Amino acid sequence: MTTEFKIIEEPRKPLAMHPKKFGMWLFVASVGMLFASLTSAYIVRQAEGNWLYFDLPATLYWSTGVILLSSVTMQMAFWAAKRDLIERVKLLVSITMGLGLVFLIAQLVAWRDLVAQNVYFVGNPSGSFLYVITGLHGLHIISALVYLVIVLMSAYRLKIHSRNLPQIEMCTTYWHFLGGLWLYLFIFLLLNR
Numbered sequence: 001m002t003t004e005f006k007i008i009e010e011p012r013k014p015l016a017m018h019p020k021k022f023g024m025w026l027f028v029a030s031v032g033m034l035f036a037s038l039t040s041a042y043i044v045r046q047a048e049g050n051w052l053y054f055d056l057p058a059t060l061y062w063s064t065g066v067i068l069l070s071s072v073t074m075q076m077a078f079w080a081a082k083r084d085l086i087e088r089v090k091l092l093v094s095i096t097m098g099l100g101l102v103f104l105i106a107q108l109v110a111w112r113d114l115v116a117q118n119v120y121f122v123g124n125p126s127g128s129f130l131y132v133i134t135g136l137h138g139l140h141i142i143s144a145l146v147y148l149v150i151v152l153m154s155a156y157r158l159k160i161h162s163r164n165l166p167q168i169e170m171c172t173t174y175w176h177f178l179g180g181l182w183l184y185l186f187i188f189l190l191l192n193r
Contacts, residue, residue: 024170028177031140035133035181039188042129046192052124056189057113063106064186070099071179078172081155084162089155093168096175097148100141107138126193133185137178144178147171 045051077092111131114120119127151171154160160168 018166021166021170024174028174031177032181034136035185038129038133038136039185042133042188043192045125045129050124052119052126053193054114054117054119054126056193057110057117059106059110059113060186060189063103063110064182066099066106067103067179067182070096070103071176073099074172074175078165078168081160081165081168082162086155086158086161089160089168090152093148093152093155097145097152100145100148104138104141104145107134110134130189133189137182137185140178140181144171144175147174 073092074096077089077096080086080088080092111134114127114130119130121128121131148171151160151168154167
């Protein structure tokens with residue numbers, strides 16, 4: 001009497017991710033690599049010498065607080081969407097947009113302050129790197145502000161609610177990423193100026 005045992009494997013479920021979320025994560029990864037390469041190039045170029053040392057504009061200090069506060073308001077907007085508090089979503093996304101605009105204006109003021117210190121885009125590479133790093137980050141903040149406008153319009157059309165969160169979730173993730181990226185860049189610039 002022989003008994004046969006059959007081992008039956010259940011099919012594995014594929015990793016499921018919303019296609020737009022996957023695209024957003026690819027974009028976030030590529031932006032992260034862009035800034036990792038810029039900060040690496042900064043360190044390599046600084047080691048070669050002929051580097052101008054200067055104080056970072058004071059505006060960069062308080063604008064860091066602004067971008068971190070905007071991350072808080074964006075997270076609160078996401079939590080409000082999960083609870084179907086649409087009016088609160090509209091308010092918090094609007095506040096996040098306002099804080100994002102304040103951050104961008106602060107970056108422009110910082111550039112003005114750099115010019116007052118005779119630090120220019122063309123000239124010493126230390127200034128060039130600072131302008132490029134802050135400028136590229138500002139460009140990504142602009143893209144996130146456009147995304148916030150789209151989310152706000154969706155909230156007004158009642159397309160964001162507890163059963164439809166992917167859009168605001170992706171926007172929140174991107175906004176947090178940019179806030180975290182700025183924190184990394186700011187600390188990097190403080191430690192490597």
